[in-house]
Amino acid sequence: MKLEIDNILINDIRLSDETKIEKGVLYVNPAELRAQLLEDPHIRDVAIDIARPGESVRIIPVKDVIEPRVKIEGPGGVFPGMVSKVTTVGSGITRVLKGAAVVTAGRVAGFQEGIIDMAGVGAAYTPFSQTCNLVLDFSPAEGLSAHEYERSLRMAGLKAAAALGEAGKDAEPDEVVVYESLDLMEGAKQFPDLPRVGYVLMLQSQGLLHDTYVYGVDMKQSLTTLLHPTEAMDGAIVSGNCVSACDKNTTYHHQNNPVIQDLFEAHGKTLNFAAMILTNENVYLADKERSSDWAAKLAEYLALDGLIITQEGFGNPDTDLVMNCRKIEATGIPTVLITNEYAGRDGTSQSLADADPAADAVISAGNANQLVTLPKMDKIIGSQAYVDRLAGGFADNVLADGSIVVELQAVTGSTNELGFGCLSAR
């Protein structure tokens, strides 16, 4: 399966009477987009705004971040099973508006949503201070349940990203990158002397607004399964999460998973990127046992020599992580884990809720409990009214000078467990 990613480099977004790309600028017709999003009766209103790198702007509370894209060749469309028909993606050509992002925000669906600061201290902790963001600030219809609202917000973000992506059809790409994964037999023959390395992507699937969708399927309803890495890169996985902002994988993270990109980079040089396993993080112990059994079984079945495992979220998913590690290691296949830590504000507490001697190679994406003071911003998109109630916030955390104190937990993408960031710990 071969996927060509055509990047159109976007360095600004401006509102206009036409949605188009010209000389690296994405022009958006807000009236047209607004009308399209308001077709959903669950959405009472949406305000469209722009946040650019370096501007004194805070976006709060942030639900999801999505990269605008369009499929111009090959089967399927963007976000299959959600926005497009449920056709297998991961081959052909996909155009990416690189440098642009859609950010969904507004009244919280769950109380675990995040902060993106475009300038100041906070900007260094979130990757989305570096993208030009089209921010959709939603107001829900009256009487909507949290689940209905989450679904509407999720779909609106995806629809908006798809709508903006359409502008990529008429633009020239600035760079082209090709990714290819072969079938099992050919892949094994291609680099027979290199270690066969696989990737286990754990997806948040605890329910209660902690969900991830694969081709439209709620991942908690799936057994552990296989996916071509290029499918993951091509929008097959979308976030429906309202979990702690620091370590949830937004849809943007799934579209740009650095573990997959780096494994492709190393493919044929130091390793043979052989397979990708997709698993969940459910709330029943039987599910945890079954899913981790399957991860180990598939790893063995695929004759892998090593596996990278990434977690999403924290708390009881630490057990899924450790179970995956322990069971895969028991088959004789070494693992490396990527996770983050909740080690207390002083960093001295136990980092994970579970542990095992088999977990002897762990990469930390930082301590989510670390406190950070975010300076007052000139402009707030959304509402700062919930800042004490976000996960990572606490009572009276707005200081006299207007700055706010939060744990890194509240900053979108700050301790991302795919390693999509700069934080680590030793």
Next chain:
Amino acid sequence: MPVVHICTVTPISMTVGANRIVPAVAIPHPLGNPALPPEEEKQVRRKILTTALEALSTEVELQTIFPVK
């Protein structure tokens, strides 16, 4: 004094060092199952509780998980 830990994620219960562990239903609803009709759910709840009481009155040498029958 003996203590029973009723817990959904028993591996964490093991990690934190509980001696008598009884598996619960699920993290959002450890002691019940809202998917069941009330009468059946009552049976589930009763079984978990009686297992816990049995565990409480059982001598253990090592960390022990008492499966709910």
